[in-house]
Amino acid sequence: MKENMKHNCETEEHCKDCQETKEPAPKAKKSESTKEKIARLEEEVRTLSDKLLRNSAELANFKKRTQEEKIQDIKYASSYLISDLLPGLTQLEVVCNMPTDNEMLKNFLMGFKMVNDQIFAVLKQDGLAEIKAEGNFDPKYHQAAEKQKVDGVEPNMIIKEIQKGFTYKERIIKPSIVIISE
Numbered sequence: 001m002k003e004n005m006k007h008n009c010e011t012e013e014h015c016k017d018c019q020e021t022k023e024p025a026p027k028a029k030k031s032e033s034t035k036e037k038i039a040r041l042e043e044e045v046r047t048l049s050d051k052l053l054r055n056s057a058e059l060a061n062f063k064k065r066t067q068e069e070k071i072q073d074i075k076y077a078s079s080y081l082i083s084d085l086l087p088g089l090t091q092l093e094v095v096c097n098m099p100t101d102n103e104m105l106k107n108f109l110m111g112f113k114m115v116n117d118q119i120f121a122v123l124k125q126d127g128l129a130e131i132k133a134e135g136n137f138d139p140k141y142h143q144a145a146e147k148q149k150v151d152g153v154e155p156n157m158i159i160k161e162i163q164k165g166f167t168y169k170e171r172i173i174k175p176s177i178v179i180i181s182e
Contacts, residue, residue, distance in 0.1 A: 079168045082123060086174055090164055092116045131165035133158050133176040141165060143175045153181040 096113035100106055120128070131141045137156045145162055153159065158178045165176030 075169060076171065078126060079171065079173055082126075082128060082166075082168055083173045085119075085123075086166060089116060089119060093120075127169035129167045131167060131172070131176045133161035133165065133178050137178065137180045141167075141172060141175055142178045142180075144180045145177050146179045147182045148179055149182045155181055157181045 092112060093116050096109050096116055098109065100109065133142060135158060137144060137158055142158065142165065148159060150159060157180060159181055160179045161176055162179065163177040164174075165172070166174045
């Protein structure tokens with residue numbers, strides 16, 4: 001009679017009434033879920049390793065960029081001061097080169113010119129360079145104030161420099177103002 005009776009055993013142990021053993025859950029399913037878990041964790045490790053590598057590279061690039069910016073800041077630290085001094089110095093140079101018949105004024109202008117030349121010499125030692133205003137017009141270095149038609153001169157050639165231009169350690173701080181041909 002016990003053979004005909006069906007019991008719903010809820011444990012894996014022997015059922016006392018039927019003396020049957022409930023079959024354990026298949027191990028294949030457990031190992032598949034473990035394999036899936038391992039695969040998922042391995043993928044997560046790869047993803048996190050990739051993120052770590054990218055973040056390390058990003059940090060190294062940031063440090064390198066910051067160091068280069070510091071070097072550039074130090075290299076060009078004087079450029080703002082020089083930019084502010086140039087208009088007065090170039091105007092002083094124009095005044096010093098003015099023609100005059102007054103001997104006393106000539107002596108003063110000669111003294112001012114010497115001081116102006118000394119200041120420019122110091123600035124040139126620090127990296128200031130005058131932009132050449134001759135030949136072809138280059139919008140990177142020159143600013144055209146006017147165009148004139150000149151016979152026998154090709155278009156876009158510099159005819160005359162109105163104001164000097166300067167670079168400071170390869171950076172343009174003031175373009176030359178020029179008149180060019182049409």
